[in-house]
Amino acid sequence: MHSQKKPFLSKLQSLSHNHSSHRIFSDWLEIAALTLHQLPYHSGELAKDAAFERLEQRYMEAIKPYSKDELNVFSELVSLTLIAHHTGYGDFLGEMAGEAELLNKRGGQFFTPYHLCRAIAKMNLGDVKSQVEAKGMITIVEPAVGAGALVIAAAEEIAAQGIDPRATVQFDCTDISRDAFNMAYIQLSALGLQAVVRHGNTLSGEYWEARPTRSCGCLTNG
Numbered sequence: 027m028h029s030q031k032k033p034f035l036s037k038l039q040s041l042s043h044n045h046s047s048h049r050i051f052s053d054w055l056e057i058a059a060l061t062l063h064q065l066p067y068h069s070g071e072l073a074k075d076a077a078f079e080r081l082e083q084r085y086m087e088a089i090k091p092y093s094k095d096e097l098n099v100f101s102e103l104v105s106l107t108l109i110a111h112h113t114g115y116g117d118f119l120g121e122m123a124g125e126a127e128l129l130n131k132r133g134g135q136f137f138t139p140y141h142l143c144r145a146i147a148k149m150n151l152g153d154v155k156s157q158v159e160a161k162g163m164i165t166i167v168e169p170a171v172g173a174g175a176l177v178i179a180a181a182e183e184i185a186a187q188g189i190d191p192r193a194t195v196q197f198d199c200t201d202i203s204r205d206a207f208n209m210a211y212i213q214l215s216a217l218g219l220q221a222v223v224r225h226g227n228t229l230s231g232e233y234w235e236a237r238p239t240r241s242c243g244c245l246t247n248g
């Protein structure tokens with residue numbers, strides 16, 4: 027995960043000549059999350075449906091302000107993110123956003139350092155094996171997910187207990203921030219976890235979008 031950090035930040039930086047770095051990062055997150063959602067439709071794994079068409083239209087709108095060269099860099103950033111998650115669990119995008127000072131501090135975006143998330147997961151989860159044996163599948167709910175650090179650490183802790191989190195846990199995550207929604211969606215997708223990531227306000231109960239990861243057969247897009 028560490029070796030992808032430097033190239034990620036320098037590629038992100040290289041894009042900020044024509045656009046502000048906050049705009050670039052937000053747009054890249056939107057495009058990357060849409061790309062990951064649309065992959066199984068483009069590969070023929072899923073039949074194209076209304077959710078695909080709606081999000082494809084949004085994708086076409088999102089890429090409009092960018093040149094071909096800029097979109098190539100966007101693809102490289104997606105690849106670096108996927109590679110980072112293949113090398114292990116961690117909050118790659120949360121850390122990248124923090125280092126590039128792209129978090130909305132006024133919106134409460136202070137993400138928990140990953141080593142603390144690991145400690146919290148270890149202290150709180152208990153014996154997951156007996157919970158899975160009793161229930162078959164367990165659900166972990168995160169009402170203010172940020173980039174997903176706490177749920178990623180929970181998945182890592184479950185894996186450390188010898189249980190495959192991809193087969194035994196459904197994550198249900200919400201954030202009010204569009205950037206956080208996209209970061210969590212990208213990271214949980216990259217890790218192959220079953221999740222529904224919601225863009226919404228947990229306190230008022232308003233939800234603007236619910237997007238299942240590719241591994242999740244649990245919900246349709248809303």
Ligand SMILES: C[S@@+](CC[C@H](N)C(=O)[O-])C[C@H]1O[C@@H](n2cnc3c(N)ncnc32)[C@H](O)[C@@H]1O
Pocket residue numbers: 133134135136137138139169170171172173174175176200201202203206226227228229230
């Ligand atoms: C302090 S961060 C924590 C993120 C993550 N849980 C972590 O530990 O890294 C709080 C998050 O809550 C989100 N948030 C604030 N108010 C919210 C609300 N009413 N509904 C959903 N998310 C909210 C913010 O956008 C931010 O991403």
